[in-house]
Amino acid sequence: MIRSALLAVTAALCPLTALADDQTLDIAAPFELKGLDPALSGDIFLRLEIAETLVDSDAKGRLRPGLATEWTTSEDGLEWRFRIREGVAFHDGTMLDAAAAAISLNHARSHEGLLSRAPITDIRADGADLVVALSEPFAILPAFLAEYRSQILAPASYGPDGEVVALIGTGAFRTTEVSPPQTLAAERFEDYWDGAARIPALRYTAVTRSETRALMAESGDAELVVTLDPASVTRLSELEDLEVVSAPLPRVLMLKVDAASPFFDSAAEREALSMAIDRAGLAQVVLRYDASADQMFPPNMDGWHDAALPPLSYDPEAARALLEQAGWTPGDDGIMQKDGQRFAVELVTYPDRPELPLTATVLQQLFHDIGVDIRIVSSNSSEIPARHAAGTLQMGLMARNFALVPDPTGTLLQDYAPGGDWGAMGWDNPEAAQLIRRMASEGATPGDRARIAAIFRQDLPVIPIAWYQQTAAISDRVEGITLDPYERGFGLARAGFVE
Amino acid sequence: MSLRSDRIGWALLLAVIGFALLAPAFDQTGPLKQSLLKALAGPDAAAPFGYDHLGRSLFSRLAHALRLSLTIAFAATATAAVVGIGLGVLAAWRGGWIDRALGLVADSVLALPALLMVLMMGVILPGMGAAFWAGIAAVQWIEFFRLTRRACRAVMDGPAVEAARIQGFGPAWIFRRILWPEIGPVLRTAMAFGVAGAIAAIAALGFVSVGVPAPTPELGQMMVELLPSWREAPVAVAQPVAACFVLLLSLNLIAGGRA
């Protein structure tokens, strides 16, 4: 009886499913919409190809023209000129020009972000060029303008008080509905400068729970599901009507330590911790792909990865020996001691990425095997920078993205010159800091990059654990979707439904 | 429901409690010991129920998870009962503005979802055990308060209390001999429902990842962690689900049997 009543209700509502629009590409991803300002949700707008930046980057992270066709710097490096692309229409029909680009970039610069921290003195339009004046040479500037917070919106997007009141970009799709935190709908923009897209409409849904996302892929409710949890990858790979794809990312799972604390103040102690980590086993069980990091930078980071470096290895015996050389002796409870102090530290991590607490749990046991006792604090992601600033962080487990801007130097500048919220703490290496600053202002040579990789390997300011892969489930109803290692998009403008 | 379902409920509850109490005695591995190579493997001598996704013994984790849920739930409900009955008697005894004020507080808290209280307590009192206990008790006392106040009012005006007062018996005597036999059975039902509600709430919060922090085993969190593997290792996922279901069913049967 209950069942028949249920069936009746289900049957009554069933025709509704048939109305599911076949011409709309449904995308499910974990990133919630927070607002219209690119500083809040610009990453989503960029990925959905609603808004664009002056400078774009390819799958290797090499810069290429976006809304600017070319750029040059003055002799002294203090002035950059970006030639604005002609014939680009905003979604409201107005045309892109240098003045419009200047409004957007000045908006970004007036808010906390990369541009506000760059040595910029002025951004202005000069004919067809956008001119950026600097107080000191800054070679990495074009890469900064490729970041999502530097995207260009139409002047009508900004309200009287300078806040973003409408999302009017130049991309291949034009928004029809933005309902934070969960939904964004967009339709094809027929006047897109690079040729109109094949897909008529998009619907983006933010679904924070990974198991729900995986189920949406499985039931066919979303044609593109981004960021799958490792266990679901295994399950979804067995299904026939969808494909699970992955792309290596310049994102590294790493352990940050306070290199000024008595526990980690020698490279030998940090090396010992590193040797205690069974990276292969951990990656196999927690991440479920072979991604154990044997140095800081993954192989897809050209010039930064150096195959000749001695790999980080797993050797708990040697790890104990290193700790004992550094003056630690096992206590009665098996935990190392030095000068009456137990090797007991707190590890802070955050559950935003589900693999982090799991990794912490595995590390807890691996470290216990070499006599290091850790207590896991799984909290908010902001705890790591907050405790870094307060000087109370001992260990932090995190996933750091080296592609915040296409040039990793941008991230390194924040994190390792000499330290930063998501990078080194209490680490004193003037050579590295100077080198990174010089790369940012004058540009890098291949030798510089290899040198940084070598310093990181030798000194271990942070301990790399695994290199990430981005995973997505793509329905066989669509073709042409690609995963970008720099997480800038899915190739939506060129993708289409299978006929 | 019949007396039989009541008995089935008690039998199930005792079986679950027995498992939670006794299992750790037979367990060599403990709930945290990982053997990564055995992730999601089937049962063997060391882990009679098989292994979870990190190669931890499900037998051991299940027992500890049940211990945790039962402890918090019973502690919270007991606290709620003591506070609620106490305030209920007070309100009925004294009447007047005390009665009205307590009634208002109770009605106001009742209007807020219980999960909200537990969530907010989780922010106010970090250290999840205490937060659950305080949050659940802060919601549940109302049920006991209302039941007691209503029952007490009816009895208080009755001839038995009058007679006892004239004979010079104190409030404690009156409570024990006259009030308790009246409200006892109803309150036992409320307690069974209360414990069931508490267990479900802890699991639900574990499920939305605001519950007990890993690696401490907890039913809701175990379900979340194992859920993605439901095709690979259905038996592993079914275990916390079944444990939670049996526990709630037993408490509902006990409560239903008395209602």
Added chain:
Amino acid sequence: MRGLTGILAFRLAQAAGVALVVGVMSFLMIQAMPGDAAYRIAAARYGYDMVSSQAADAVRAELNLDAGALAQFGGWIADLLRFDLGRSVVSGEPVAHEIAHQLGATLHLSVVALLIALLIGPPLGVLAGLRAGGLLDRVLLVAAAGLRAMPQFLLGLVLIVALAVEAGLLPSAGHGRAAHVVLPALTLALGLAAGSARIARDLMAGIAASQHYAFARMKGLSDGQVLRHHGLRNIAAPLLTYLGLQFVFLAEGVVVVETIFGWPGIGHALIHAVFHRDVPMVQGTALVMGLGFVVLNALIDLAAGRIDPRGVTA
């Protein structure tokens, strides 16, 4: 039975009480947050890749977080008296605006859930009560006990796996198309249906065993006629009161169910607000949920009084 003014006065006092409890809880929440609220808010706004000390400092300066908890609490109460709920510290939008948006989604979900529950629960309960002890009665008892022993998040997942993934009948999660509401609503409804079926069954069984019911049958009225004239009216009022009390159950379910199904309602917003330490949003959503309960119960008091004016109390 109390008069109309009595009911309203009681509910008004309750509403004030709700505001006070929410205020005090939020105040304690602010107190419990040491100096890192700026970091939390920065993380909520910009995501874990972008949260930094600079971002936190900018947030701190913008929101004047150093003002202290007492000042913030006082400010909230003062704003509340002007019916101003403030602005979300994460999105910067007015709280009232955000809640209005979310409340619509939640009401949609709740109403559908309530309809499904009413469609399933009471009819089955009445049928079972008419033949108390019969097969349907016993099956229903077992089913109801089973449903109540199933936490909602679990029920939701079972329904997704069974109806969306395996059978392919319904969309699993999301928001926007009409069919998206079915699974979350069903998840909420089954628990409610179990409870209301039991209430209806007990009431019906009592009525079916009563003398005037037997007399009506003797007069030669058909089952349906007897039910309409004597049964349903007696069941409706207590059932309505019961459902009013179940609103709390619904509100609670909404928090969990919305999170699982990605439904952009008030429960989902509440969890996020607590995570993000978005105190104005927590205050706003909790207040709206509490007041919603009060208003609904006031309406039910009035409606129950209409349907069956004999001795229904709030």
